[in-house]
Amino acid sequence: MSGLHKKSQVNRIARRFGIVSLKFKWFPSLYRRKAVIQIKTRRGHYALKPFYRNRLFKTSAAQQMKKAAGHIQLLLNAGYIYIPKMLYAKTGKLWTLRKGQPYYVTEWVQGRTLEHSGDYANLGRAMAALHQSSNGGPPGSKADSYTLKQIRLWKKQHRYFLRDKSGAVQKNAGYRRWHRQYRNDCRRLAERSWTEMREKGVASLLRNERGHPRRIHGDITSANVIIADDERLYLIDWDRVRFGSIYVELAKTLANTTHFNPEFIQSLLAGYEEIRPLKRTERKLISALFRLPREAWLAARFPNGKKSDELIENMTNTWSERMKANKLLDDWANRQ
Known part of the structure; x- marks a missing residue:
């Protein structure tokens, strides 16, 4: 405060x-x-x-x-x-x-939130312009593969979720029911992503990232995107701007802003690629990152809190839309 x-x-x-x-x-x-x-x-x-x-x-x-x-x-x-x-x-x-x-x-900035496909296309352009603006970044080193760092952290959270070290399944009846129904689905989603990340092209992309640092906003959510009264798009709350993984940022932004709406997802990606076209390996990596059940891992860490209940309810209510969005990203990633 x-x-x-x-x-x-x-x-x-x-x-x-x-x-x-x-x-x-x-x-x-x-x-x-x-x-x-x-x-x-x-x-x-x-x-x-x-x-x-x-x-x-x-x-x-x-x-x-x-x-x-x-x-x-x-x-x-x-x-x-x-x-x-x-x-x-x-x-x-x-x-x-x-x-x-x-x-x-x-x-x-007085304005509104994201509402239609044109807004999402503009958001994609704003992100791509940001990710392109990183010349003169810090020198690369073995520790500077930002995506690999995040993947290692998420793998730990995935193992924690599967082992249920917090005893959440025993303590929280609502979480126990959800965990019983979706645990194996979450495991399959994550393990498929880990497998795709080990493919030769994607693995090479991850290794080479350290030599090409990129700047990210760090917290792109619907609340941090404003469409001004003159229809210009602004990103606000730049507290977390830094060098980081543009692939993680794009995958998280798709999940955090589009409500898994196919039209919005396609518009955001199209706007992004107007400015920064993506290689097939980059698309495959973004698709694999998007598929990861991050909310399930977060709920497992704090099973008795209000946030966990909100995450579980949201994942349950949007599960079908999430699976359709995963398929859409798969098709986009494999497009020639």
């Missing part, structure tokens, strides 16, 4: 970016009850965003903010158009620090 509750406190931060708050209001995100502050000024509305430390990394919030700002500045320099206008602090930086908490400011 940033501790910004009073107008005077908000104004101290806002003035560092050259704006004066007349009113402010907190808005939630998928993860936090208070995630971003909308600031009303005489010049318009702005988003004051506290930057929260990613616990997966050992660095401080300020160090992570500095690195994220570096990525954003390179994107702005390259003319990337899918970031809301960002304000510079009086220090010349894209961020400021208050009591150890970093903040950054963008214009507030």
